[in-house]
Amino acid sequence: MRKRWVGWRVGLACFGVALGGMSCSKRPAAEDAGTGGSGGPVEPAPLGHDSTKLGSEEVTLEVSSLSVSGSGGGEKAPGTSFVTGDPLSVKGRVRGGEGLEEHIQWHLQPVGPQTADADPTTSEGPEAVFRAFSRVGTAGSRTPNPPLEYELVAALLLENGKTLQVRLPSTTFLRQDTEDVLRQEYLDFGTSFRPSRAQISIPSRPTFNTGNYSVIAQKNTNGLASLVDQMQERVNALLNNDVQEKPVGTRGLTPGTVVVSPGAPILTVGALGDTDPQGDDVCVGVRMGGRCNGSILAGPNGIAETRANNRGAQMKLADIVSSAFRNPQRNRAAGSVVLNSFHTQGRALDIDPRLSTVPGKTSAQLMCVVEAAGDALVGASNSFTEKGAALFLPCDSPSGDHVHVER
Known part of the structure; x- marks a missing residue:
């Protein structure tokens, strides 16, 4: 057997166009028929190929497949996305050159400063498996991360000094989509929650998304909506x-008889009535903005004329909601020092009662109402008033800007 020399080199991008006299166009699918016109199985067209004459024989280098598999949900089709840790598997073949497939040189070229060298950077043979690495970092940001992306190069140096080369550009193949850019953040930060693609979705309500992307991650399906x-x-029950x-219409009452009482007290602000007196019934106690927050008495005519909760x-x-889901970079940019914040898991809401108006209630009272509702629903340790991302305050503090509720 004649000695064959093989090798590889890296040059400018070539995919679907001619480069240096070498064809990079795809072979028609009909040429890849495994059994011709016999009706048998047909080989899929290569993802890219390059060919040249070696003596009287045409030699063709083909990249036959590129697949990504891993935590994102099993085997993926060519051209799909990836995160670090996913195996990136490639296969190639050589037509018209016996034994040359063992000398295909593979190189995964990082695109952009955010993408680190793959492991390995090069490999030889008909098949190769690579793993990606990230240089994005964890400084915090209010803008989306750039995607990790790679250009795949397959090359074969022939004995006549010619090089066959196929390039699969990142724009068509190995580039992260939005879902995997988001998933990559959790890997970069080393969080305990690392969402699968099935845990990423478009938010059911716009206010749930206070992150950097059009999609959010939730540990529990519809957790924020629930x-x-x-x-x-x-809150509305309180x-x-x-x-x-x-009962309305009761007669023969003394004028001081309580017709409507304001219900159970709320945290530090006490009982908060939601009823206006009707007829000649009388409000006693605290008033707020002209509204009754105290008990309502039967009045001079001794008739109960007031229906409870008539303000509705x-x-x-x-x-x-001032903040709900935050991706790890956004969470850090917001000033949170909690690596595994429930916001990054789609399990926390920041609710700002100052954005709502309820007649007869101050913002501080509403803050306490929301915190009390949270205490009852998720427990006092998971419901509290804050200013910013890390300053804990009493619910009636004038500095409070939201109630944080997590589950």
């Missing part, structure tokens, strides 16, 4: 917890 709905139910002590106060919490 949390805000349950919080809203409890706002409408006045008690009908005497309601808060729509989804409209006053």
